[in-house]
Amino acid sequence: MSTTLLSAPASRRDFLKLTGLAGGGFALAFYIRSGGDAAAAEAAKGADFSPNAFIRISPAGQVTIVSKQPEMGQGVKTSLPMVIAEQLEVPWKSIVVEQGDFDTAKYGQQSAGGSNSTPGNYDNFHLLGATARTMLVEAAAQTWSVPASECTAANAAVTHKSGKKLTYGQLAAKAATLPVPAKEAVKLKEPKDFKLLGTRVPQVDSMKIATGQALFGIDMKLPGMSYAIYEKCPVFGGKVVSANIDQIKTLPGVKDAFVLEGTADVKGLMPGVAIIADSTWAAFSARRQLKVTWDEGKTAEQSWDGFVAKARADAGKPGARSLRKDGDVEGALKGAAKVVEAEYIYPFISHANLEPQTTTAHWKDGKLELWSPTQIPSIAATMLKSVLKLEPKDFTLHILRAGGGFGRRISVDYLIEAAAIAQKVSGPVKLTWSREDDLRHDHYRPGGLHFLKGGVDAQGKVVAWKNHFFTFGQGGNPGSGGSLNADEFPGRWIANYQAEQTMFDTGWPMGPWRAPGSCVFAWVFHSFIDELAHAGGRDPLELRLELLGSKDEMPAGGGGAQGKGGGAPYNVARMRNVLKFTAEKAGWGKKKFAKGTGAGIAFHFSHRGYFAQVAEVTVSKDGQLKVDRVVCGVDIGAQVVNLSGAEQQVEGSIVDGLGVLMTQELNIERGRVVQSNFHDYPLIRITDSPTKIETHFLKTNHPTTGMGEPALPPAAPAICNAIFAATGKRVRQMPLTRTDLRWS
Amino acid sequence: MKYTLNVNGQSRTVDVAPETPMLWVLRDNLDLVGTKYGCGVGQCGACTIHLNGVPARACMTPVSTVGRTKVTTIEGLAPAANKLHPVQQAWCDLDVAQCGYCQAGQIMTAAALLKDNPKPSNDEIDGYMASNICRCATYTRIRQGIKRASELALSGGKEAAQ
Numbered sequence: 001m002s003t004t005l006l007s008a009p010a011s012r013r014d015f016l017k018l019t020g021l022a023g024g025g026f027a028l029a030f031y032i033r034s035g036g037d038a039a040a041a042e043a044a045k046g047a048d049f050s051p052n053a054f055i056r057i058s059p060a061g062q063v064t065i066v067s068k069q070p071e072m073g074q075g076v077k078t079s080l081p082m083v084i085a086e087q088l089e090v091p092w093k094s095i096v097v098e099q100g101d102f103d104t105a106k107y108g109q110q111s112a113g114g115s116n117s118t119p120g121n122y123d124n125f126h127l128l129g130a131t132a133r134t135m136l137v138e139a140a141a142q143t144w145s146v147p148a149s150e151c152t153a154a155n156a157a158v159t160h161k162s163g164k165k166l167t168y169g170q171l172a173a174k175a176a177t178l179p180v181p182a183k184e185a186v187k188l189k190e191p192k193d194f195k196l197l198g199t200r201v202p203q204v205d206s207m208k209i210a211t212g213q214a215l216f217g218i219d220m221k222l223p224g225m226s227y228a229i230y231e232k233c234p235v236f237g238g239k240v241v242s243a244n245i246d247q248i249k250t251l252p253g254v255k256d257a258f259v260l261e262g263t264a265d266v267k268g269l270m271p272g273v274a275i276i277a278d279s280t281w282a283a284f285s286a287r288r289q290l291k292v293t294w295d296e297g298k299t300a301e302q303s304w305d306g307f308v309a310k311a312r313a314d315a316g317k318p319g320a321r322s323l324r325k326d327g328d329v330e331g332a333l334k335g336a337a338k339v340v341e342a343e344y345i346y347p348f349i350s351h352a353n354l355e356p357q358t359t360t361a362h363w364k365d366g367k368l369e370l371w372s373p374t375q376i377p378s379i380a381a382t383m384l385k386s387v388l389k390l391e392p393k394d395f396t397l398h399i400l401r402a403g404g405g406f407g408r409r410i411s412v413d414y415l416i417e418a419a420a421i422a423q424k425v426s427g428p429v430k431l432t433w434s435r436e437d438d439l440r441h442d443h444y445r446p447g448g449l450h451f452l453k454g455g456v457d458a459q460g461k462v463v464a465w466k467n468h469f470f471t472f473g474q475g476g477n478p479g480s481g482g483s484l485n486a487d488e489f490p491g492r493w494i495a496n497y498q499a500e501q502t503m504f505d506t507g508w509p510m511g512p513w514r515a516p517g518s519c520v521f522a523w524v525f526h527s528f529i530d531e532l533a534h535a536g537g538r539d540p541l542e543l544r545l546e547l548l549g550s551k552d553e554m555p556a557g558g559g560g561a562q563g564k565g566g567g568a569p570y571n572v573a574r575m576r577n578v579l580k581f582t583a584e585k586a587g588w589g590k591k592k593f594a595k596g597t598g599a600g601i602a603f604h605f606s607h608r609g610y611f612a613q614v615a616e617v618t619v620s621k622d623g624q625l626k627v628d629r630v631v632c633g634v635d636i637g638a639q640v641v642n643l644s645g646a647e648q649q650v651e652g653s654i655v656d657g658l659g660v661l662m663t664q665e666l667n668i669e670r671g672r673v674v675q676s677n678f679h680d681y682p683l684i685r686i687t688d689s690p691t692k693i694e695t696h697f698l699k700t701n702h703p704t705t706g707m708g709e710p711a712l713p714p715a716a717p718a719i720c721n722a723i724f725a726a727t728g729k730r731v732r733q734m735p736l737t738r739t740d741l742r743w744s
Numbered sequence: 745m746k747y748t749l750n751v752n753g754q755s756r757t758v759d760v761a762p763e764t765p766m767l768w769v770l771r772d773n774l775d776l777v778g779t780k781y782g783c784g785v786g787q788c789g790a791c792t793i794h795l796n797g798v799p800a801r802a803c804m805t806p807v808s809t810v811g812r813t814k815v816t817t818i819e820g821l822a823p824a825a826n827k828l829h830p831v832q833q834a835w836c837d838l839d840v841a842q843c844g845y846c847q848a849g850q851i852m853t854a855a856a857l858l859k860d861n862p863k864p865s866n867d868e869i870d871g872y873m874a875s876n877i878c879r880c881a882t883y884t885r886i887r888q889g890i891k892r893a894s895e896l897a898l899s900g901g902k903e904a905a906q
Contacts, residue, residue: 073843073880202839209844210832212778212818216845219777227772252761280781281761281768354782354790354845354879403780403845404879435783644839648882652842655881678787678877686873689883691866 049172051132051180053106054125055084061156061169063090068100068107069117070375071205072405073652074708075645076117078203080125082642086196087129087189089153090168097204102377102397110399112375113410113512115607115706118641122704130186132175139175140166191639200644205401217373217400220360222428226255229283230417230431232272232441235296235671237264237507239271243292248275251289253282260420266474266509267443269387269416276425280432287434299507299671304348307504308449311470315343315451319468319500324486332464332496336455338535339464344450344524346734347665348472350442351513352683355403357414357433361422368395368419369428373402375409383416388423395419406656407480407512411443439681440673443511444666446472446482450524455496460536462529462547464496472510473503479510481517488521489570489605490529492554493547508668514656515709518606523661523734526602526717531730540601540721541583548576570605574635574700579603579612581698582633586614593725596620596743597628600721602714608703609710610635613654615690615718619726623741625662627690627719630654632711634695637702649707650695657715659684662736747807751776752820762808767791769807770817778818778848782877789876792849793817799856799875818848821855831855834893842880850876854890863894 049057056064065084071077081097100107109120133153140158141148143166150161157167191197208215233239240259248257255276262271273292277283333339359372368390374380377397384390402409418431433441448471455464471482484501491497513519533543552573583589583601593599596619603612616629632650640646663682667674675681720731727743748757751774758773767784770776770793782790784803791802794816802817821829828836831854841847850873857864857872864872869890878886 073841073845075842200839202836203841203844205844206836206839206841209841209847210818210828210835210851211822212776212848214777216780218781221775221777279760279764279768279772281764281772284768284784285761285763352879354780354788354843354877356781402843404843406879432781435785648839648842648885651884652881655883659881677785678783679785683877683879684881684883685877686883686886687870689870689881689887693884 047173047176049136049176051135051175052128054128055088055132057132057168057172059169059172061167062096063088063094063156063168064096064098066098066100066107068110069121070110070112070377070399070402070409071099072112072373072375072402072409074112074117074405075203075642075648076112077205078201079641079645080117080121081204082196082201083122083125084129086194087126088133090156092196092201094156099399099401102381102399104378110377112405113407115609115708115710118704118706119608122641126188127183127186130188131181131183134181134186135175135178136168136171138178139171143171143174198640198643201642202644215401216355216403217371218355218358218403218432220371220400220430222360222362224427225360226276226278226425226427226429227280227283228274228276228418228421228425228429228431229287229434230272230274230421231287231290231292232270232437233294233296234440235294235300236509237266237270237299238294238296240273241293241295243273243290245273248286248290251286253277253279254286256425257286258424263387266507267411267413267511268383269420270413270441272417274421274424276421276429284434296671297507302506302508302668302671304447304668307472308345310504311449311502312343314502315468320502321500323484323499323501324491325498326494327496329464329466329496329498333453333455333466336463337458339453339455340528340531340535341453342528342531342732344452344527344732346447346520346523348444348447348508348668349513349660349664349666350439350444350681351404351406351408352439352681353402353404353406353408356435356438358431359415359418360428360430361418362428363422363425366394368422369398370395370415370419371398371400372415372418373400373409374412374415375402375405375407379410380412380415383412384419387416388419406514407516408442411511413441413443435678436676439666439675439677443509444479445513445516445519446479446510448472448482448520452528454528454532456532456536460533460538460543462490462494462532462543465490465494465498467499469499469501471501471503472506472508474506474508474510476505478503480512481519482510483517484521485517487556488525490525490547492570493549507671514653515606515712518604518709518713519657519660522602522604522713523716523720526604526714527720527731530600530717530721530724534724539589541579541588544579544601544603545576548572548579571610574610574702575603575605578610578633578635578698581696582612582614582631585633585694585696586631588614596726598722598725600718600723600725602717602721604710604713606713607710608636608705609707611710611714613714613718615715615722617719617722617726619723619741619743621743623743625723625736625741627658629692629694630690630715630718631694632696633698634711635698635700636707637704638699639704640697641704646697646707647695650711651693653709653711654693654715655684655689657712658688658690658719661716661719661734662688665735745808747810749807749810749815750812751815752817758807760807763806765803766793766805766807766810766815767802770802776817776819780845780848782846787877788846788849789853790846790849792852792876794852794856797856797859799853818852821852829855830893830896831858831889833896834889838885838889838892840882840885840889842882846876846878850878850886854886854893857890858894858897862898864890
C-alpha cells in the first residue's frame with residue numbers, strides 16, 4: 001500500500017499557518033488552484049495538472065512554467081524557471097515559459113529591482129518544483145498501488161523499480177486530484193544532484209530576439225490602436241500655459257490633441273500636451289509643429305554648475321548632517337605622516353534604456369487594461385490609485401519585456417501618462433517617448449561631490465578619513481542612491497572617521513540607477529584608498545587587506561551622530577577571501593607592466609554579494625584608454641543558477657561601469673537637461689569594450705544572491721586605479737573625458 | 745502616397761507620407777516590429793536593415809527613397825522558415841542578448857559584415873560593429889557571436905535547424 005509522502009489534505013487555514021513564515025503572498029500563491037481543491041479535481045478530468053500558480057502540465061505532457069518577475073535583460077525569465085525545472089525533473093528544452101501578468105494575489109511579490117529576485121524566490125521556487133514532482137510521484141504510486149518510495153522521477157516521467165513508467169502527461173489528471181502536500185513532506189533534490197542549475201542556459205526568448213518577433217513593450221499592437229506622444233516642459237515641473245492644440249488637430253493623421261493638467265510630482269504625471277495620431281510617425285511629425293507656452297517655475301533657476309560652485313565654496317564648512325563620527329579625525333590628521341586631500345565629482349547621468357519609455361493602455365467601460373515594460377508593477381498600482389483614483393479591481397496590467405531596466409522602469413511616470421491619455425481616447429493607445437524625451441525626462445542618477453581628507457602614519461596605515469559629501473535631492477530627501485550610509489565602507493573600519501552630508505534641494509527628478517549609491521561610492525572610496533596606499537608606499541591589495549582587518553564580521557551600526565548604522569552586517573571574511581581569490585586569479589603583483597600599462601584593484605559589497613575586480617589597462621601616450629582585461633571574483637553564495645546569465649551580468653556590469661566612467665555626463669542648466677540624444681550623450685560602443693573579461697565564482701556556504709547589480713561598483717575604481725598605475729594620473733572626475741591622460 | 749515595396753522578398757503596398765522613415769513603415773504599417781526604434785537620428789543602429797544587402801538605418805531612410813530596392817529586415821534574414829542565419833544561430837547558441845532590444849540591429853550589421861568579410865579579425869569586428877549601441881553592453885559576446893557565426897558559415901552552413 002502506498003504509505004505516501006503526502007500528509008493528510010491540509011486545510012487552507014492549516015496550510016497558511018504552516019507556510020505563513022515564508023511570506024504571506026507567496027504562501028497563498030503556493031496554495032491556490034483556481035477554485036480550490038474540489039473544483040481543481042473536477043476540472044482536472046482530462047485537464048492540466050497545476051499544483052500552484054507557476055506550473056502547468058497538460059495531459060499531452062507539455063510543461064509550462066510561469067515567470068512572475070518582470071524581465072529586462074537580467075535573465076530572470078530563464079533563471080527562476082530553471083530552479084523549478086531542476087526540482088520537477090523535466091528536460092529544460094521541453095518547457096514553455098510564460099510571462100505572468102501583474103497579480104500579487106496569485107504570484108506573491110512581483111518586483112525586479114535591488115537584485116532581489118533570486119534571494120527572494122530561490123528557496124520557494126525549489127519547493128514549488130519539488131512539490132509538483134512529489135505529487136506526480138504519488139500519482140504514479142497510487143496508480144500502481146506501490147509505495148512512492150519505490151518510484152523515481154526523471155526526464156518528465158515516473159519510473160517504478162520494476163521498470164514500469166508513466167509520463168508526467170499521463171499522470172497529470174491523477175496528480176491534479178491529489179492534495180498539495182505540506183512542505184515538510186516534500187523532499188528537495190540535493191545540490192550535488194543538480195543537473196541544470198549551474199550550467200549555461202541561453203535565455204528562453206533567445207529565438208524570438210534573434211528573429212525579431214514581437215516581444216517588447218514598444219512592440220505592442222492592438223486592433224484600432226492609436227499612437228500617442230506626450231510633450232512635457234523642458235524644465236522639470238513646468239506647467240502648460242497654452243498650446244496650439246487647434247492647429248495640431250488639423251495635421252495629417254492626427255486624431256486628437258489635448259492638455260493634461262498633471263500633478264506637482266515630477267516623478268508622477270507631469271503636465272503636458274498629448275497628440276493622438278494614426279501612426280507613430282504622424283504623432284512625431286505633428287509634434288514638430290507643436291508650440292507650447294510653459295510656466296517654467298522655480299526649477300528654471302537651478303543649474304548644475306551653480307550647485308558645484310556652492311559645494312566648492314562650502315566644502316570646508318561643517319556639513320548639514322553628520323553621518324558618522326568615530327574617534328578624533330582632526331587630531332589624527334594632525335598626527336599623520338602624510339595627509340591626502342582630494343575632490344571627487346561625478347555628474348548626473350541617465351539610464352538611457354535603448355527602448356524608450358512606452359506603455360499601451362485601453363480605457364473601456366471604466367476599466368483600464370495596460371501593457372507595459374515595468375520593473376515593479378506594484379508601484380504602478382500605487383500611482384494609478386493616487387493619480388487616477390483607480391483601484392486594483394479597475395485595471396489589468398500585463399508585464400512586457402523591457403528593452404533595458406537599470407532601475408528606470410521602477411518609476412512608472414510613462415505608464416501613468418499612457419493611462420491618463422487612454423482615459424481621453426476611444427480605443428487602445430500606445431504612448432511612445434522619443435529618445436529626446438527619454439534623456440530629458442529621466443529620473444536621473446544624482447551627481448555628487450566628495451571632499452576627502454585622509455591620513456596615513458609612517459607605516460602607511462590609514463589613520464584618518466574625513467568626507468564632506470554634497471548630494472542632490474528633492475523635497476528634503478536625497479535622490480535614490482544619493483544618501484551616504486553611515487556604515488558605508490570604510491566607515492566602521494577606520495578608528496578616526498568622519499562623514500558629513502550636505503544636500504542641495506532641487507526640482508530635478510531622480511531615481512534608482514543600477515546599484516544605487518554603490519555605483520558611485522565604490523568609485524570614490526576605492527580611488528581614494530588607492531591614493532592613500534600610494535601616499536604610504538603600500539601595495540594597493542595589501543593595504544586593502546590591512547584595512548579590512550582580521551575580524552570575520554563587522555556588525556552594522558555604531559559611530560554615533562545622526563546617521564547611526566543602517567548598513568548591513570558585513571561579512572569581512574567573505575570579502576577578504578574573494579579579494580585574495582580575485583588577486584590570485586589575476587596574478588596580482590606577479591606581472592611586470594611597462595609605462596602606459598598597469599593594473600588596479602577594487603572591491604565592493606552590495607546587494608548581498610561580495611565582489612572584487614582587477615583591471616589591466618593600456619593608456620597610449622596621447623591619452624587613449626584601452627581596458628585589456630578585467631578579472632572579477634564573485635561570492636554570491638553556494639549556487640550559481642544560470643552560469644551564462646550570471647556571467648552576462650558580470651560582463652555587462654563591467655562594461656556598463658566603464659561606459660559611465662568614460663563618457664556619460666548630463667549637464668542641467670536652468671532646470672533643463674542640455675543633452676538630447678546619443679550624439680551628445682554617447683554610450684560605450686564595442687570599440688571601447690574590454691578585450692577580455694574573466695568571471696570567477698568563489699562558492700561559499702551562504703544563500704544564493706542576485707547578480708543584476710553588484711558586479712558594477714568595483715569596475716570604475718579598478719580601472720581608474722589601473723590608469724594611475726599606468727600613467728601616474730589620478731582620475732577624480734567622471735567622466736574620463738575631463739581628465740587629461742596624456743603622458744610622455 | 746502609395747508605395748509598393750519589396751520587403752523580405754514580398755511585395756507590400758503602403759499608403760504613407762513620403763518622408764515617413766522605413767522604421768515606422770515597417771513597424772506600424774507592415775507589422776514587422778523586429779526593427780527597433782532607439783534614437784531616430786542614426787546613432788544607435790537598433791533599426792538596421794539591409795537595402796540590396798547593404799546595412800542601412802531605417803530611421804534615416806524615407807520610404808519615398810526606397811523604390812524597388814530589396815529591403816531585408818531581421819524577420820527576413822533567415823534563409824528558410826526552418827533554418828536560421830548563422831549569425832542568428834550563433835546569437836542563440838552563445839546567449840548573446842541580455843535585454844535583446846538592440847540585437848536585431850546587431851545581427852543585421854553582423855550579417856552584413858560577414859558577407860563582406862567572412863573571417864573578420866577582432867579589430868575588423870570592432871570597427872564594423874562600432875555603429876551599433878548595446879546598452880546592456882554585451883559586446884564581449886557580440887565579438888564571440890560573430891566569430892562563431894563565421895565558423896558556422898564557413899563550415900558549410902551546418903547550422904542547426906530552427
